[in-house]
Amino acid sequence: MEETKDNQGNNIVENKISHALKKEVEELRQELAEEKNRHLRTRADFDNFRKRVEREMDAKRNQIKKEILLDLLMFLDYFDQAKKQVQDPAAASGLEIMARQFNELLHKHGVRPVECLGLPFDPEEQEGLGFVATEQCPEGCVAEEVCSGYKLGDILLKPAQVMVAKKP
Amino acid sequence: MGKAVGIDLGTTFSAVAVIEGGKPEVITNAEGSRTTPSVVAFKDSGERLVGQVAKRQAALNPEKTLFSVKRFIGRQFSEVEAERTLVPYNVEAGPNNAVRFQAGDKKYAPEEISAMVLKKLVEDAGKYLGEKVTDAVITVPAYFNDAQRQATKDAGKIAGINVLRIINEPTAASLAYGLDKKSNETILVFDLGGGTFDVSILEVGDGVFEVKSTNGDTHLGGDNFDKVVVDWLADEFKKDQGIDLRQDKQALQRLIEAAEKAKIELSSTTETSISVPFITAGADGPKHLDTKLTRAKFEDLTHHLVERTRQPVKDALADAKITEKDIDEVILVGGSTRIPAVKKLVRELIGKDPNESVNPDEVVALGAAIQAGVLAGEMEDVVLLDVTPLSLGVETLGGVMTKIIERNSTIPTRHSEVFSTAEDNQAAVDIHVLQGERELAKDNRSLGQFKLEGIAAAPRGLPQIEVSFDIDANGILKVSAKDKGTGKEQEITISGSTNLDQGEIERMVNEAQQHGEEDKKRRKEVDERNEADSLAYQVERQMKELGDKLPVHEKGRLEQTLTELKQALKDNAPIEKIRTLHSDLQQAAHSLSEAAYQQTKAGGTGGSTGQAAAGGGSGDDVVDAEYEEQ
Numbered sequence: 001m002e003e004t005k006d007n008q009g010n011n012i013v014e015n016k017i018s019h020a021l022k023k024e025v026e027e028l029r030q031e032l033a034e035e036k037n038r039h040l041r042t043r044a045d046f047d048n049f050r051k052r053v054e055r056e057m058d059a060k061r062n063q064i065k066k067e068i069l070l071d072l073l074m075f076l077d078y079f080d081q082a083k084k085q086v087q088d089p090a091a092a093s094g095l096e097i098m099a100r101q102f103n104e105l106l107h108k109h110g111v112r113p114v115e116c117l118g119l120p121f122d123p124e125e126q127e128g129l130g131f132v133a134t135e136q137c138p139e140g141c142v143a144e145e146v147c148s149g150y151k152l153g154d155i156l157l158k159p160a161q162v163m164v165a166k167k168p
Numbered sequence: 169m170g171k172a173v174g175i176d177l178g179t180t181f182s183a184v185a186v187i188e189g190g191k192p193e194v195i196t197n198a199e200g201s202r203t204t205p206s207v208v209a210f211k212d213s214g215e216r217l218v219g220q221v222a223k224r225q226a227a228l229n230p231e232k233t234l235f236s237v238k239r240f241i242g243r244q245f246s247e248v249e250a251e252r253t254l255v256p257y258n259v260e261a262g263p264n265n266a267v268r269f270q271a272g273d274k275k276y277a278p279e280e281i282s283a284m285v286l287k288k289l290v291e292d293a294g295k296y297l298g299e300k301v302t303d304a305v306i307t308v309p310a311y312f313n314d315a316q317r318q319a320t321k322d323a324g325k326i327a328g329i330n331v332l333r334i335i336n337e338p339t340a341a342s343l344a345y346g347l348d349k350k351s352n353e354t355i356l357v358f359d360l361g362g363g364t365f366d367v368s369i370l371e372v373g374d375g376v377f378e379v380k381s382t383n384g385d386t387h388l389g390g391d392n393f394d395k396v397v398v399d400w401l402a403d404e405f406k407k408d409q410g411i412d413l414r415q416d417k418q419a420l421q422r423l424i425e426a427a428e429k430a431k432i433e434l435s436s437t438t439e440t441s442i443s444v445p446f447i448t449a450g451a452d453g454p455k456h457l458d459t460k461l462t463r464a465k466f467e468d469l470t471h472h473l474v475e476r477t478r479q480p481v482k483d484a485l486a487d488a489k490i491t492e493k494d495i496d497e498v499i500l501v502g503g504s505t506r507i508p509a510v511k512k513l514v515r516e517l518i519g520k521d522p523n524e525s526v527n528p529d530e531v532v533a534l535g536a537a538i539q540a541g542v543l544a545g546e547m548e549d550v551v552l553l554d555v556t557p558l559s560l561g562v563e564t565l566g567g568v569m570t571k572i573i574e575r576n577s578t579i580p581t582r583h584s585e586v587f588s589t590a591e592d593n594q595a596a597v598d599i600h601v602l603q604g605e606r607e608l609a610k611d612n613r614s615l616g617q618f619k620l621e622g623i624a625a626a627p628r629g630l631p632q633i634e635v636s637f638d639i640d641a642n643g644i645l646k647v648s649a650k651d652k653g654t655g656k657e658q659e660i661t662i663s664g665s666t667n668l669d670q671g672e673i674e675r676m677v678n679e680a681q682q683h684g685e686e687d688k689k690r691r692k693e694v695d696e697r698n699e700a701d702s703l704a705y706q707v708e709r710q711m712k713e714l715g716d717k718l719p720v721h722e723k724g725r726l727e728q729t730l731t732e733l734k735q736a737l738k739d740n741a742p743i744e745k746i747r748t749l750h751s752d753l754q755q756a757a758h759s760l761s762e763a764a765y766q767q768t769k770a771g772g773t774g775g776s777t778g779q780a781a782a783g784g785g786s787g788d789d790v791v792d793a794e795y796e797e798q
Contacts, residue, residue: 045189048298059200061613081446085454121228123221128228129417146418155200161421164228 062155069111070157073150076102080148106150114149114160116142125149127159133168141165170302172332172544173293173538174340175286177306177320180362180389182206182285183533184293184779186269187541192344192368192534194527197292202290208284209233210271230256232271234281236363237243239386239788240267241278242312242319254387279319283326288567290329291426303330305540307532310336310368311382338368340376340535341499348375354494356484358514358522359501360477365387366482369488369495381487383480388473390431390504396469397427401442401457409455411448419448423457430461433507438463467509474509481517522574555579556675558638560645563600563609565590571757572637575605575677579643584636586652588629596621597633599649601662605680607691613676620649620658628705693743700750707753710760719765723730 050056079099086092114116120141129146137143142162147159174192176183181203184195198206199220209222210232217225239251245261245268260275262268268275291302299310308320318335324331338357342348347355352373359366387589401423402413410715411654413419422444433440444457456513467474485492498514500522505511514522524535541547555578561571564587572583589597597620604612623631632652639645648659707730715723733749735741 001357049188052296052298059196063200078445082454085446085449102614121225123217123225127224127225129421130227146421159224 001037039136062152065109066155066157069106069150069152070108072106073111073158077147077149079142110152111157112151114151114156116149116162117161118142119143121162121164123159125151125156125159128164129161129165130163132163135168136161137165139165139167170300171293172303172305172540172546173290173301174533174538174540175289175304176337176340176530176533176536177238177282177308177323178206178361178532179236179364180206181481181529182289183530184289185530185533185537186256186293186297187537187546190541190547192537192541194530194533195296197289197294201770204285204289205235206238206282206285206386206588207233207235208237208281210274212272214272216284216425218284231258232277233257234269234271237269237278237281237285238271242316242321243278247581274587279323282320282323286324286327286329290327290665297666301329303332303544305333305335305340305536305543306331307335307340307536309364309366309378309382310338310370311366311384312336322786323681325693332540335369335536335539336368336377336379337366337415337501337532338370338499339553340532340539341501342370342372342377342497342535342536344531344535345497345499345523346495347372347499348377350496353496354488354490354516355497355499356481356495357501358477358481358505359384360504360510361389361502362504363387363391365389365477365479365480367484369484369490380490381484382485383487385480388476391469391503392473393431393504393507394424394428395468396430396473397461398423400461400469401427401459404459405447405455405457409450411450411455413448413457416448419444422447426457431466431507434461434463435468435508463508468508470507474507474513477510477513478517482515492518495520499531500524500528501531514752546613556581556639557645558603558613558676559605560601560603560615560639562587562597562647563602565698566611568694569602569604569609569612572635573639579639582636582638584634587633587635588630589623589626589633590628591628593625594628594631595623595625597623597649599635599647599658599660601645601647604676606683608694609686611679611683611687615645615662616647616660618647618649618660620651620656622654622656623651624653626653627709629702691788696743697737697746697748700733700746700753701737703750703753703757704730705736707757707760710757710764714760714763714767717767718759719769722756722759725761726753729753729756 062129076099079095079102082095083092083099086095116122116126118137118141126142126149132143134143141164143165144163145160147158147161147164150157171186173186173195176185176404182205183196183203186195194202196202197219198210201220204219207219207222207226208223209217209229211217211229222233223235225489226235234257236251236255240248240259244265246265248259248267258270260268260270262275262277266282267278269278269281290304294301300608304324306324308317312320321331321334334361337359341357341359342355347353350372350528351369355370355372357366357368357370359368364384364386366382367380369380371380372378375635390765398420403692406412411424412521426442426444430440430442439460439462441460442457443459446454447457448455463793484496495518498518498520500511500514505514505522505524505528511522511524538547555576555577556573559571559575561569564570570585572585573581587597598617599620600609600617601615602609602612603615606612620633623633634650634652636648636650637645638648643663645662646659647662648657650657707726711723711726711730715726718726729749729752733746733753736745736749
């Protein structure tokens with residue numbers, strides 16, 4: 001069979017094959033690069049996911065704690081109200097003891113009241129219900145705590161509901 | 169490019185979601201909440217507050233706390249006369265009849281305020297995701313006109329977001345339910361939010377949604393329901409006690425909280441008690457609020473509110489020139505659609521059970537995230553990963569199945585566990601590969617079996633045989649067993665472990681559920697027998713070593729109990745008998761432990777059997793499920 005040669009005497013068939021192979025190598029390289037990239041992305045995604053799952057577990061634990069504590073905080077509020085209203089000294093001191101014990105229990109679990117009386121109003125921890133005219137307290141500061149607020153570490157469980165001082 | 173998110177920019181609340189691993193997830197904000205109030209406030213100092221913080225100071229700063237801004241966005245000043253009178257802040261006419269809010273000495277366009285909300289949402293989302301959020305799909309009500317859509321898009325731009333697309337809220341909700349895959353269906357979306365009610369009728373075909381009609385009530389929502397309950401409680405209290413709780417700010421706060429709680433509870437129970445002890449003090453001492461609210465009474469009180477949704481639905485159907493029979497799917501959106509009476513009305517009007525499996529507070533944001541994922545090309549990248557439809561495992565001592573790979577594990581995956589021998593000097597183990605959910609090997613599907621031979625002679629429990637299950641992406645399962653002592657290895661390849669037809673998978677899973685209780689009981693029996701057997705073996709070994717150290721009568725008792733237990737196991741005696749003998753032997757073996765202890769203390773020899781009489785468990789990471797030589 002007669003061989004087909006070009007001007008330089010190279011074998012055209014060979015050239016064609018080599019060209020096709022080069023092309024295939026190029027394609028495979030590209031495909032490999034894409035796959036490598038995808039693999040790395042998946043790895044990174046997974047790594048980020050894992051980290052977030054850890055964070056979310058923490059958040060979830062806090063969330064559950066928060067929900068339970070929030071339900072319990074209601075009773076602290078009842079005690080506060082009761083102490084203000086109960087006249088009978090024996091009953092009042094009984095209430096006082098219960099309230100104190102309950103407070104200690106929550107304290108043990110990291111619950112702290114939001115300090116607000118006399119401090120400048122801060123919506124990060126307080127919910128403003130309205131103004132009261134008073135000279136007792138500088139304007140813009142909390143003059144009255146309607147409902148106590150509580151924190152668990154840095155987490156706000158319940159904002160303090162407050163009345164803010166205004167010049168009469 | 170950073171992450172693309174979906175944003176539900178609501179009238180009262182907003183939410184953000186993102187696609188992760190092909191699924192939309194709602195993102196919590198910096199305060200840990202899944203929704204953020206659409207509220208922006210300006211302090212005297214000029215400082216800007218956004219979200220919950222802004223909401224908390226609203227009562228103190230009504231003129232500079234901007235909420236419900238969505239009611240104004242993209243509208244002409246002359247169009248918002250009614251809305252203007254309902255908000256405490258100043259709404260003014262700007263250039264070209266545009267709406268402007270006057271807050272302090274500054275004027276803001278509605279787009280700017282919405283931009284501040286959007287900015288907080290994407291910044292919080294960025295923190296959560298650990299990467300910057302650059303692109304977003306934002307939703308708007310279906311009835312929004314071009315100007316309102318453009319203004320919403322501009323708000324995104326002002327916030328520095330590349331708005332991929334503005335889509336309709338009902339469309340987003342439909343996407344969250346995957347309804348884009350349906351062809352030629354008619355969908356009714358019933359959206360009862362915090363302060364607005366929207367009903368939309370859509371038609372879907374070839375993944376394209378077309379809005380056929382919209383209707384609604386711009387001032388109806390969950391807040392109305394709360395107020396009705398507060399008023400009822402206050403009225404009842406006044407009737408009984410002669411005190412109006414609404415006049416006492418402290419009592420009112422407690423009342424509002426109790427009312428909202430009661431409303432939420434009545435969505436899942438038919439009666440709830442509303443108790444606020446010491447709510448106020450009268451001339452004759454403390455007063456308590458302690459009453460019950462039944463769902464029937466609640467429905468009676470809020471009947472007029474629920475009824476207000478009826479006509480808009482009818483009008484929407486009429487405008488779309490269809491009847492309720494033409495509706496294929498109903499979707500519920502907004503927290504207030506959890507109210508049973510609302511659901512009931514929807515069912516009555518359309519005659520269909522609504523789709524409600526996706527959280528109605530989040531469904532719009534989730535759908536927007538799906539759209540964002542598609543537009544950002546994130547959905548294409550998702551390789552559809554297969555799962556193993558049934559659990560895979562091996563048969564272990566007593567004919568039970570020990571699972572190595574749990575059902576619904578994503579493949580490719582690999583798991584291994586270390587097993588041991590069940591007899592002294594056992595030279596081979598049989599690996600019987602099983603598939604299924606039942607506890608006993610014989611109830612499951614057998615995939616194959618092979619033998620690992622040439623295990624070096626050793627007491628039972630000592631050799632470590634690692635069994636590995638490896639399923640590749642094509643569902644081909646390779647099971648190998650390797651004796652860690654000799655390095656000898658055997659394996660089997662099983663194809664088609666994942667291509668069961670759906671019916672068969674369901675049958676096997678259902679069977680496992682049906683037989684769950686008895687299977688568990690039988691499994692427990694096998695486990696108990698294995699434990700008894702293991703104890704007998706250990707006691708026997710210790711007897712050989714330490715038997716002479718025991719007082720004669722104790723040795724006799726021990727030997728007798730041991731023989732009885734071994735016989736009982738051999739005879740496959742009732743489990744009660746095995747249990748009794750097991751505990752008898754445990755009792756008797758205490759003297760052995762003592763003897764071993766004495767010996768260790770005395771000479772330090774024989775320490776190797778120190779833990780042997782502890783019964784059952786082997787304590788280290790060798791799983792106590794052993795092969796029986798066949």
